[in-house]
Amino acid sequence: MTGNHAQLRQLGLSTGKKARLHRILYQHGLGNGKAMFLPYDQGLEHGPRDFFANPAAADPKYIIRLAVEGGFNGIAVQIGLAEKFYWDYAGQVPLIVKLNGKTEIPSDDYALSPFNATVEDAVRLGADAVGYTLYIGSPAQHEDFTQFMTVRRDAERLGMPLIVWAYPRGTAIEAKGGKDSFYSVHYAARIASELGADVVKVNFPKPDKRTAVPAPYDGEFTNQQAIDAVIQAAGRSLVLVSGGEKAGDEKMLEKATESMRAGAMGLIFGRNVWQRDHDASLRLVGQLREILAQHHSD
Amino acid sequence: MTGNHAQLRQLGLSTGKKARLHRILYQHGLGNGKAMFLPYDQGLEHGPRDFFANPAAADPKYIIRLAVEGGFNGIAVQIGLAEKFYWDYAGQVPLIVKLNGKTEIPSDDYALSPFNATVEDAVRLGADAVGYTLYIGSPAQHEDFTQFMTVRRDAERLGMPLIVWAYPRGTAIEAKGGKDSFYSVHYAARIASELGADVVKVNFPKPDKRTAVPAPYDGEFTNQQAIDAVIQAAGRSLVLVSGGEKAGDEKMLEKATESMRAGAMGLIFGRNVWQRDHDASLRLVGQLREILAQHHSD
Amino acid sequence: MTGNHAQLRQLGLSTGKKARLHRILYQHGLGNGKAMFLPYDQGLEHGPRDFFANPAAADPKYIIRLAVEGGFNGIAVQIGLAEKFYWDYAGQVPLIVKLNGKTEIPSDDYALSPFNATVEDAVRLGADAVGYTLYIGSPAQHEDFTQFMTVRRDAERLGMPLIVWAYPRGTAIEAKGGKDSFYSVHYAARIASELGADVVKVNFPKPDKRTAVPAPYDGEFTNQQAIDAVIQAAGRSLVLVSGGEKAGDEKMLEKATESMRAGAMGLIFGRNVWQRDHDASLRLVGQLREILAQHHSD
Amino acid sequence: MTGNHAQLRQLGLSTGKKARLHRILYQHGLGNGKAMFLPYDQGLEHGPRDFFANPAAADPKYIIRLAVEGGFNGIAVQIGLAEKFYWDYAGQVPLIVKLNGKTEIPSDDYALSPFNATVEDAVRLGADAVGYTLYIGSPAQHEDFTQFMTVRRDAERLGMPLIVWAYPRGTAIEAKGGKDSFYSVHYAARIASELGADVVKVNFPKPDKRTAVPAPYDGEFTNQQAIDAVIQAAGRSLVLVSGGEKAGDEKMLEKATESMRAGAMGLIFGRNVWQRDHDASLRLVGQLREILAQHHSD
């Protein structure tokens, strides 16, 4: 039995959640308990400007096909695309319905990501998980936490795994070192775990962003130390590390390796994957799969 | 089978939605899958000052009769007019109940269009679709998105096609190029699609509004390129292009042609139609029908 | 058949609404389809200072008796007075329960009139209509419209005629010519109609208030032109013209005449009636009845 | 039959409300329809600093026993004390559950007293009435009125008499003469009556506070004229006059006498009673009972 098989049994999950996570982790992708997800909510979060680098990527069909071809463990989309595009490929790749989202247009100072779908929508569409963006540290956190509670309870009731996009955001975060600091990502992973995430998606922390962060984060930490701590802070919530903005491949693969070494359940890379042409995307995916394969028995 | 017949089958629609859209697209107007709608919510949105150009247009009876005579595929009105005026003409032209709306009086800085009717009201009145105005980019977007979710879910439950008036609005939009820029209209179409619109109504984009828009929208684009991109951004949500304020006929017909060439499902022209006398209105409608007829098999 | 009998049949009303409106219009007052209402919500809206001119008027019993003696078609009161005072006179004069209201104490800048009663309360008390104050153009219009929707739907469900006090109010209205301008009253009547009022109560417009109003309201209009336009803007919503603050009798009777000539369903005069002694009140009422009698077959 | 017996019959009360009010007015205290209540919500509203004058009064047991010994017609407490202390004395003195309350700590500028209990809580605990604090004229009045409506409807449904603490409060009140002016107390009594109070608790008005009050309150009025007007403004809502802060006994007894002469249903004195030692409290209570006895047949 791999570490992850054991891990699933230790999470205190309901039958439905365990069945769906098992399907994602052992019946798709490498099938070894390590996973790679394709997020495709940028059309809402950033707008279609993200698709100019590779215009084909503006078409949800193209992306879903890419997820199937690349052997992803899941694709995360908003409700509108799930309803109109997933049915062609239903069952071929697990569906994660993203339940909230916002645009990049108004200020992020009081960031709050409102609902646009429910766990019941996800059940209706045959999804295997739902996603929720929680803006850690936002002045609007009281609305966010309460929103989140309703998702957590619905997900519990319906046996649906709950993935939390744990994103530090807002004026107070900016005043304490910014959204990528070790302090804020570390805290974010812990909060997702405290509030009941089954899986938590974090950005790779930048321990060298030390201006204005509280002690002890103003000390020196390596990337590996930081990602180790973040994954440990998530406790029994499984961790996905995000690719973020498109960056140099070498650096990105290095972070992916560090993440898996630290015990992440997997990777969730979007723009890094589809902001290049089709074949280049699949080549990168191949490299990521290799990293996953190396770490599956950790 | 025309492109649109095929299109309806590819949308993953529920039976009720498909039945009602079929009625609108194939049993009214030209019956060829291309459609022309008459919006009549200006009495609320702008006030009766819009009717001074053609006082007869202040009377809802006049407008509904015009929709019947002009062979429109639908007329969009607020609940009060739907309740008190549509019964005379029930069934003669499809009814679209606009579910929200606001006045032009308070500032648009934090634009939010509150509900004044529900999908159940629309069902009760025999409507074939409902309309919802979504203010893209407004600082009040968190309320707007949540409101919209309830409409989307009710529309799904009751098999009612959902048309989204996707309007960029508010301080942040103004700071990034304004409500008609290619950037904001492009983004608006995508958002409507991401959030679950069956049909999306957009204004024709103005790619020459480039001040303060983000890259790559600060580059040069033709009108045709812009409208092509907007319609592609809507994915499987069908697109209606709006006439907006009354403008010169030639320019307007040109935009209509460009829209249909880009793959729009149809046109939605209000003030351009009824802010002239009765016969002139029908003449213009005739010209629009001709454009629709030319593009039905694209 | 009088014009109004016909009018009731053209409104697309449900059975319950029609039955209750018929009772108000044809079984009370002159019984000719033209109506006179006595509003008595000033104790809440302005406070007991309104009663110093005629201290007897502070007693709700006095006012209800006046409504019976004067042959009014209805009396409009808040829930507290309806519960404690109407039962003595139940059935003798139709009851209109005012469902919302506010005090004059805090600023009107963001005017919103909160609920204090429901349509079900009105049903329980044997009322024949309900009243709702809608503050047209207020920055709080999004809350107001949504509140109003719940009343409209309850009124529809329970067959209760819905009278809208359509009052322009708030900072934005003040910046565009004020609450009595032709612009704002004209718009107010239209909005009530668009949102689903069965009856709309407006103040008599003042077309000479032209400072800062938008075109074409900055042109010259007579009182008669203005009230004609207002009543036409209400479409199939019946119009009641309000007396407002106590004013000179001659001017007031002139406005009453102009209103009825324009096609109003009736008049709703409060302070003008009861801020004088009992006999003087009844004399004025007699003059108003005469005006109603003259216009019943218009 | 005393005036009050008659009064109860004239209030249009439901059976349950009448039964409970009858129990309070005729089966406790003097049993003559005039009543004396002991309010004990100061621990929440002002904090335990109110108890330093007589430390024994910090103990709810002491206060409930005082109410029994003093022959009060009811004791008003918050839910926590009702749940943990009333059961010892259940039935010996009527219980009034105060349903809302706030602390003195944040500013009163936008005063709003939030719920901490429901009418159902009061029913469960065997209460004979519920109390609600309404902050007349507060900028938060729209929330307050709507909150109040839910209490009024629950009280109606469950046959529970509803006592309104009608307290002018907030910036706008301060700008118009303050919370004790004749203007504001007069208005407060009327509002409670308009919104559906069965009983209204007011502070004794101070007609000499004339700065910035609107006409005609800027004229000269005696205390007796002011309290007469306040009680008349409450209509068929029974009036309790409050003692307010501890003051000189003679002045207080004079106001009590004036209140009863004006037709008050009774007195509600807290700090004036229990901010002195036990025997002094009972002596004062004796003097108040004498005043009640003298006015019971007015």
Place this chain on the structure above:
Amino acid sequence: MTGNHAQLRQLGLSTGKKARLHRILYQHGLGNGKAMFLPYDQGLEHGPRDFFANPAAADPKYIIRLAVEGGFNGIAVQIGLAEKFYWDYAGQVPLIVKLNGKTEIPSDDYALSPFNATVEDAVRLGADAVGYTLYIGSPAQHEDFTQFMTVRRDAERLGMPLIVWAYPRGTAIEAKGGKDSFYSVHYAARIASELGADVVKVNFPKPDKRTAVPAPYDGEFTNQQAIDAVIQAAGRSLVLVSGGEKAGDEKMLEKATESMRAGAMGLIFGRNVWQRDHDASLRLVGQLREILAQHHSD
């Protein structure tokens, strides 16, 4: 029968609440009615920086094991940790689910602690109590009180003891002497009792913080006088005194002794316990147990 056995009978508790409190107080820990709780919500409230002093404490398993080994009467955690970690130790130490919480990131000026779990969640997980943080004196108290009411009512309905973290907080508290002053802690204990806490957790008051506090708190009080008053202010709500930030052991044990002497039900020490190594933690716990043992028959 010990004082506490008697005490439980005097609280007017429902059967379910009494059964659960009995289990906590007499079937765990010393079993003598005095209790020691381990709070572990700092990962949410302060973030993982609290765990750098003793990295093992970042692991919820370590903490729950410590609670079992140390003979605690309960451990308080947020829902996420309760769901994923308590099942290993279910029944070995009573579980208290903390129902709300917030981060330290945004300002505390308008402190409000939003829900992240419900009483039903606690029932599902076999908890013996729930915890709620009430921010006494916060400008957001109206939302807080209303939130709290729903917890109180659910706890009543489901027989679940309700522990209130009564924490003065926010701008107004800071302006009146701060969150640890005798004034604010005294008031906090009273408020928790007035609103219906079964148990109230307070910080040890600092009577020497006298700047800007209202009379009589600006006088001199000893620590013992202050904690005596605080515990008396809680009435029949049982009191837990908190350890707060890690401090010198001698001073801490002195405060623990003063608290128990004053009649506290027990102690709730977190960081003071687990921000040292495992054996040192158990040594401190031993000293605290001794204090509890000495005071169990007071």
